[in-house]
Amino acid sequence: MHLHFEPTPAQLSAAALAKDEVLRYASPCDLDQKGGYADGFALFTDRRFLLLIGERIAVAFDWADCLALKCEVYVGCGALVADTGEGKRLLCRFSLRHADRFCEIAGLVNEALSPAHPPAVPSTAREQYCVKCGAPLVGGTCAACSGRRVSLERFLDLCKPYILPLTVISALMLAVSFCTLYNQQVVKVVLRDFLKDATGEFAGLIPYLLLMAGLAAVNIAAAALKKILCVRLGARMSMDLRQKVFDKLQTLSMSYIGRGKAGELMNRVTFDTVAVRDFMDHCFGNLMSNLVTMVGAVVLMFVLNAKLAILAVVFVPAVLLFSRVFNRKVFRLFRAQAHKNDKIKSRLQDVISGIRVVKSFGRESREAERFNEYSRELAETNSRNEAFWAIFFPLLTLAMGLGIHFVQYFGGVDVLNGVMPVEELVQFTAYASLIYAPLRWMAGLPRMILRMLNAMDRIYGVLDEEPEIADRPDAVRHEIAGDVVFDDVSFAYTSYEPVLQNVSFTVRRGEKIGLVGASGVGKSSLINLLMRLWDVNGGRILIDGIDVRDYDAADLHRQIGVVLQENFLFSGTVLDNIRYACPGADMEQVIRAAKTANAHDFICLLPDGYNTYIGEKGHKLSGGERQRIAIARAVLSDPRLLILDEATSSLDTESEELVQQAMERLTGGRTTFAIAHRLSTLRNADRIVVLADHRVAEIGTHEELMKKKGVYYGLITAQSKLHRLPKAQS
């Protein structure tokens, strides 16, 4: 975060700071008190707060009157509120663009105000816009300010490795153009020397006919070869790109992937790379042959007959314009259609995958009605588009033919007057018709190029992104023994909503730790940090005395077994899923792991046993069955650190007991973190860590905490009370 914006000289003079007054932080502040955009600038000096609106001091506030400064974030905006001891005072308002900044400053100011405040937690939030020019940042750098190369250049870069096939394709394109143009020359000779006066010998005609046949053959062969090469090249380029994007996505941290929606990232991997392929297929492959054919035809026409040539090309701009307008309209129409199509598809998908809900609420008829409505809309759009197409496409063809009709009329007159030989007119007409088809194609060219460049832009948006969590160059690989230390750990997903504050505790190797706390208190976040899916904002986490940030991430993850709260099974067989982290495991290991998870019996009873295909997210299994497979997956690799986030929450008490006993044997000597709301799950834990209010509230054994009669005691009594309820009623 940038906390030191440079005030302009005008702002400095307006602020009129005292001689020995030190400016600590400064930031733009874009809203006024009423919530309008304003050209505000906030200055934090060592003695006071100043808000300038334009060049006028709007708010001045001495730190002497301030007990604490708080950055409050609301919906789409935030405010800095000072606690004066007698009440609250609103100092300034800003949009979310500056919220992270003000929150960090507020922390720093508080730290300076009084030692009683906790030390400020530096924010890991990144600027989203360039602080100099306001353009959105790509991977942390500003494209405009850093002079990053533009997409077209990058596209050329991308083409470099494929220079050989590109050259071959270009040569073939030239060959096609040449054949097309030269063919007309031959036709002309045949007409003039043999057909017109019917004087020539048939024998003399044969070489010409052979030549024409040869040209046609070369033309077809070259065009076919060109097409094949283009398709292949496009496919290869897009495959390479797709691989690159996918590799990159895997290295990017959770926070990036969490920010962009999963669907959007999927689009980048699939659609955008396909757009590049399409460009190679449809556009690049025709680009040169169309261009050369057209230019060649125009030149030849001028050589033959300048007057007619002018007549022929005079309509070109009109046709170009007409085609562009036409293309744009068609594009819009068909996009509307695609949009409606998507809508139907996603509705259908929703209803089908949620069919149990639809049925159980008896909403079938309402859903059918809604679907009909969408369907009708689509049909209407469809028929409107087809009607447009049916009317305007012939018109376009007519307009394009107009030039040729003129040529034929004036040329015909010339021929009748004997000014022009008839074979020349035939040749001329042929050339004239050659320019119009490429022309129409060229009218759509800018959009095709734009589409490709946009796709490239998006692809490079991902490729340029710097991973926020990256291995250090000197990352260590280390066999974990299992001592874990949380040392004053603070963490927040966004800097204005702390999730964990100053969490400290030590875990000895082999210890089983139970994590308890209200929903949303940050238990899952704590283990996310331990696994280094996110990085801490303050403090550190040590495993065997080494900061998790110093570990080689892949090596660390290899040694941690996790059952996540939202346990996710991949489409595949039960076997694939259990072996996910450890594909080399043999069948005995798999069965052992499944037995530990108390899953072996139910798996064996499935018709296809371990080879049962479980579809997307394991829909065929019950919640508890899914959990047990996830447990088997976690324990298979014999991890040094085991993390169980609500791993047995969907199991009945008996199965849970069985799993626990099995794990007990297996986890002997392994450090285990177990999160559970059902506190009975944790009764085997060596120590319980109770989180409350983003902090560690209590730590100790079950007995110690019960004696203490604190938060944990409250939770236990609550649960036993609740569990007694049904009995009391019956």
Place this chain on the structure above:
Amino acid sequence: MTPLENVNDLLNVEQSIGVRRLSPRNAVFTPSGGFAALDVEGEHYDRVVVCRAFPFTEPDRWLSVRPADDVKHEIGLIERPDEFDEATRALLDEQLALRYFTPKILRIRSAVDKHGFSTIDADTDRGRCKFSFRGGSDAVTRLSETRVIFTDLDGDRYEIPDVTKLTRREQKKIDVYL
């Protein structure tokens, strides 16, 4: 609040699902240092926050009032703020304006796609602004056929109350995102 009280709360279903209405008959809002204080049925709150329960569909009704220092607990709901006198209504509006900031786009100056980001330069009812969002993302929410909300990179929001009220040229500029 000790945990045990918490438990009792939990078990007191009546209290946790009951809807308490705030109206001029039981509630008095008073301004205090740019914020609002509330007295209701003998309880006093120095500062309350006012949230919209249905910010898009019922922005002017069903306001949820909560203590500023314990926002997880609701004090009560105001179904019809217009029952209150003018001064109180102004105070409530002021609190809402403080909490919610969603400029309404009046005019689109330009919309540019670059480097995978779309940037819109627009005039809003709060002044001119320029914001960006990732192309092809879920940054665009359609509340209805004509009502659109953009969420930019920082999470700031911008609303087009009625797309059809924009000129044809402006509509064309943003057509791609809708």
